Structure formats: structure tokens, C-alpha cells
Amino acid sequence: MKLTEEAxxxxxxxxxxxxxxxxxxxxxxxxxxxxxxxxxxxxxxxALSSVEVNWAxxxxxxxxxxxxxxxxxxxxxxxxxxxxWAGLLESLTMTVTSTVxxxxxxxxxxxxxxRNIAPMPVYWVCRGIIAVSRTFQEVIIAILFVVMFGFxxxxxxxxxxxxxxxxxxxxxxxxxxxxxxxxxxxxxxxxAGWWQTLNHxxxxxxxxxxxxxxxxxxDINFRESAxxxxxxxxxxxxxxxxxxxxxxxxxxxxxLLIIIAIVLLSEYSSSFVRRWTQ
Amino acid sequence: MPVSTSPQGQPQWRLxxxxxxxxxxxxxxxxISLFLLCWKVISDNTMWVFVEDAGRQGTDLISRMLPPEWxxxxxxxxxxxxxxxxxxxGTALGxxxxxxxxxxxxxxxxxxxxxRSLALTIIVSSRSINSLxxxxxxxxxxxxxxxxxxxxxxxxxxxxxxxxxxxAIEEIHPTPVEAIAATGASRMQVMSYxxxxxxxxxxxxxxxxxxxxxxRESTVLGLVGAGVLVCS
Numbered sequence: 001m002k003l004t005e006e007a008x009x010x011x012x013x014x015x016x017x018x019x020x021x022x023x024x025x026x027x028x029x030x031x032x033x034x035x036x037x038x039x040x041x042x043x044x045x046x047a048l049s050s051v052e053v054n055w056a057x058x059x060x061x062x063x064x065x066x067x068x069x070x071x072x073x074x075x076x077x078x079x080x081x082x083x084x085w086a087g088l089l090e091s092l093t094m095t096v097t098s099t100v101x102x103x104x105x106x107x108x109x110x111x112x113x114x115r116n117i118a119p120m121p122v123y124w125v126c127r128g129i130i131a132v133s134r135t136f137q138e139v140i141i142a143i144l145f146v147v148m149f150g151f152x153x154x155x156x157x158x159x160x161x162x163x164x165x166x167x168x169x170x171x172x173x174x175x176x177x178x179x180x181x182x183x184x185x186x187x188x189x190x191x192a193g194w195w196q197t198l199n200h201x202x203x204x205x206x207x208x209x210x211x212x213x214x215x216x217x218x219d220i221n222f223r224e225s226a227x228x229x230x231x232x233x234x235x236x237x238x239x240x241x242x243x244x245x246x247x248x249x250x251x252x253x254x255x256l257l258i259i260i261a262i263v264l265l266s267e268y269s270s271s272f273v274r275r276w277t278q
Numbered sequence: 279m280p281v282s283t284s285p286q287g288q289p290q291w292r293l294x295x296x297x298x299x300x301x302x303x304x305x306x307x308x309x310i311s312l313f314l315l316c317w318k319v320i321s322d323n324t325m326w327v328f329v330e331d332a333g334r335q336g337t338d339l340i341s342r343m344l345p346p347e348w349x350x351x352x353x354x355x356x357x358x359x360x361x362x363x364x365x366x367x368g369t370a371l372g373x374x375x376x377x378x379x380x381x382x383x384x385x386x387x388x389x390x391x392x393x394r395s396l397a398l399t400i401i402v403s404s405r406s407i408n409s410l411x412x413x414x415x416x417x418x419x420x421x422x423x424x425x426x427x428x429x430x431x432x433x434x435x436x437x438x439x440x441x442x443x444x445x446a447i448e449e450i451h452p453t454p455v456e457a458i459a460a461t462g463a464s465r466m467q468v469m470s471y472x473x474x475x476x477x478x479x480x481x482x483x484x485x486x487x488x489x490x491x492x493x494r495e496s497t498v499l500g501l502v503g504a505g506v507l508v509c510s
Binding site: 065 | 328329415423
């Protein structure tokens, strides 16, 4: 017998009065609930059984793990300071240049990818650029560019700029698509051309968000610059990779602490800038 | 209101005041100088010889990639299954750890401000270090394999899920919480009947979003030996 909605809620009310209230289940049908549960458990068993753990290796590595944790209590900034400083400088310069270049290229792409101001063919081309730039992981792009441009920060900079284009252009285009149409119409009604509309109606509306996003991207680019060094694209990641491979955990701990400190700093300053622009 | 006076003594509207205009110019000057300085450092550290033959190297790489060798594909099923497992199990583990951390970090549910700052530290340090770096560390500790990948993904997910979830918890409506508390519910009951139903939709959304990111991230973990897809 299938109970109607009303009868069900009546039933629940009676139960509640009798002190037998229970929460509504997330999924109504009990059969579906059971199937999902069984499926989940099967997947977990299958997945967990395919994870091979070499316990002897883990036991051997556990000592090294403790050593690494201990290194955080005595990070060694001094003995490799020259390498750390060189890596840090490379990372920071890479972050700044890639963000500037990326944002500068992302603005036209973002304008083209906004459906309400760009004609259809331009729209599809720009959406295509965004999709290509967003599909691949930074690390994979970095491998490609390291092959093309050789080791060093130049490849890293191009990688980060490339990734920035997709990120910024997509968010900028979405922001332009839901801006306030009335202001655009008001400016257009004064007889303004396309550029003037853009400059006096669109730009003031999206500028605070554009600045906020650029600051956020600066933050992301620094974090990513620490990673792409692993595949040879320069920066602090290369220093970190070397120090881990040489088991110099004190230095690695120092590098990680520096990364955390800079990320924290940039996070606070970017939230400050965002509050100031809005 | 930014107004200037024309030679005839007529007030004219302008976009900015003189002071704002000059500050703008100065900001641009500082920004461009910084960019040029950074560019100089990078160009000093670059071997331009390698950059010049970039086109040739690129076409070489792409010509060797095309056409893709599909006969190799059947060897990829196992690594793909492992990659999916790394992402899923890592996300599950990360969510489990992030859930209590988020409740400790949210201003309205934390038991003590000191615990709150501790939880925030956990979130920040997990967020600032990429899963690839976590994997690199874990591979030296646990040895290469899927397990290191799972834990690396989990450690990175704590920060992401924890941050978004604690922001969601801080934005809940206080009225249902007060209503539940007024019935004489204990602290845990308030959490479970007042707070949890309000954040569950956000929690589900965040988890799926992170799972999506993790699938993409787990493919590159093989580079440092934690997982399989890129090394094979």
C-alpha cells in the first residue's frame, strides 16, 4: 500500500506525540537506500583491497617520518640559506611576472567570453581558449614548457601565465555576464560606442572583483610555483625537492615554513585589498 | 565630487579628483617598475638559447604525440583504477578529518578560542602545501605506492574542505540553534539537530567539488612516485 504525502506526515505527527519522533531519512525509498549502501561498501572493499601496503617499508620509513616531524622543531635556515634565497627570489619574481602577464592576457579573453558583450564567433573562440587552459594540471603544462623552453624560471613563468589566463578569464566572463544591465543601457542611451560602454559601464562594475581575483591568483601562483619546480621549472620547489632527496629534512622544514608564512601573509594582504576595493 | 574649473570659470565633471589621479599614476608606476624588475631577474636566469628553439622542440613533442597509440590503452586500465581510488579514498579520509576540524574552527561552534586558533593553523598549513609536496614527503616515509598518494590527497583536502565548511558553519541561521538549545538539548544535540542540518548541503557540495579536484590532482602524483598514471 502506498501512503500519500498527507497520510505520511499525519503518521509522523502521531509518532511524534507518542514520543517516537525520528528524523526524515535523506533518501525516501528504503530500497534505493539499501542499494546505495551495498554499492558503497562493495566499492570500499574493492578499493581498499587494491591498495598494497608494504608494511616492512612503512616500518622502515616510520623512523624517517619521525625525524622529519622533529625537523620542524629545529628548522635549519642557515646552512643552505643561499640556495633557499635564490629559489625564493625566483619563485617570487615568477609569481609577479606570470600574474601580470596572465591577467593582461586574460582580460581580452574574458571580455570575449562574456556572452552579453561579445559576438558569437568570438565567444566560442574565447571559451575554447579557456577550456584548453583549464583542462590540464599546472604540472603537466610545466612538463611541456620545460621541454620547449629549457629548465629554469622562464618555463615556470609561461606555465603559470597560461594557467592564469583560464582561471581569470572564466571568472571575469562570468562576472561580466551577471552585471547590472541597467547601467549598461543608461550609458548606451547617451550614445556611447562599444569602447565607451565598456569603459564607463562594464569596467567600474567588474573592477573590484577583478582586483580581488588578481590578488587571489597571485596567492595561487606562488603556491603553484613551489610545485612546478619539481619538474624543473625553477623556483623554491626545486630547492625543496633537492633537500628532500638529500634527506636534509631540517632545510626542507625551513622551506616549508617559509612557504606557509608567505602564503599566510599574501592571504591576509589579499583579503585586506579585497575589502578595500569593495 | 571630482570637479575641475575650466578657463572660463565653468565647473566641469571629471572621473577622479586630482589627488586620486596622481595616486593612480604612482600606483601604476610602482607596479610597472616591480614587474620590470622581476622580469629582469627571470631573464637573467634564463638560457635564451633554449628558448629560441622552443618552436622546434614543441612541434617535435606534438608530432611524437600524434597519433595517440591506442593499443597501449589496455595497459592503462589498472593505473586508472588506482588513480580513481587514490582520489576517492583520499577525499573520504580528508573529509573525515576535516569535519571535526571545521567545527572546532568555526567561531560559533568552537569550544575555546585557543582551540580555534589551533584548528585554523591546521587548515592553513594544509592549504598552503600542495598535494604534490605532501606526496613527495610521504614517498620518502612510506615508500612509493598508492598509500602515499591517498594520504597526500587526504592531507591537502583537510585544509580545503575545512576552510569552506567552517565558513559555511559561521554563516548558519542562529534561530534554529537557539530553538533547539531552548528545549534543553545538550551541546552535542544542538550540533546534531541545529547546526548539522543547516550545513549538510554545503558539506555535500564541497566534498564533491574537492573529489573532482582530487581526481585531476591524483593523476600527477605519479611524478613523485605516489601512484601510477604518470610514471607508467
